[in-house]
Amino acid sequence: MSEETIFSKIIRREIPADILYQDDLVTAFRDIQPQAPTHILIIPNHLIPTANDIKASDEKALGRMMSVAAKLAEEAGIAEDGYRLIMNCNKHGGQEVYHIHMHLVGGQPLGPILTRQS
Numbered sequence: 001m002s003e004e005t006i007f008s009k010i011i012r013r014e015i016p017a018d019i020l021y022q023d024d025l026v027t028a029f030r031d032i033q034p035q036a037p038t039h040i041l042i043i044p045n046h047l048i049p050t051a052n053d054i055k056a057s058d059e060k061a062l063g064r065m066m067s068v069a070a071k072l073a074e075e076a077g078i079a080e081d082g083y084r085l086i087m088n089c090n091k092h093g094g095q096e097v098y099h100i101h102m103h104l105v106g107g108q109p110l111g112p113i114l115t116r117q118s
């Protein structure tokens with residue numbers, strides 16, 4: 001069994017979060033430490049710890065995460081200028097919360113996606 005994270009409590013509304021969207025498959029809420037004017041996290045309602053754990057049976061939830069991202073980008077008014085969708089995986093990816101989440105960030109030019117680490 002994988003261990004629940006704080007995101008499961010947000011899904012169940014046991015702790016506060018600025019939830020923008022929720023349905024039977026996914027939940028979207030504002031990041032507590034936004035890195036851009038728009039910074040939303042979109043997560044599956046069932047626990048998948050990392051991108052490495054995604055199975056074919058998760059495809060419906062993963063697809064919903066993408067369509068909800070497009071809807072929320074439109075609602076945030078950033079669709080036309082553009083934005084970035086990011087999913088970090090494990091240590092090298094900088095993952096901090098082990099319940100997969102897609103970051104939707106935008107509202108300003110975001111610069112190059114990667115800067116090479118020495």
Ligand code: 5GP
Nearest residue numbers: 006017029030031032033088094095096097
């Ligand atoms: P990661 O580094 O795992 O890709 O991103 C985790 C994200 O979750 C971070 O951007 C962090 O600010 C956000 N986060 C962590 N704990 C909470 C929380 O309790 N509430 C909300 N809304 N965001 C959180």
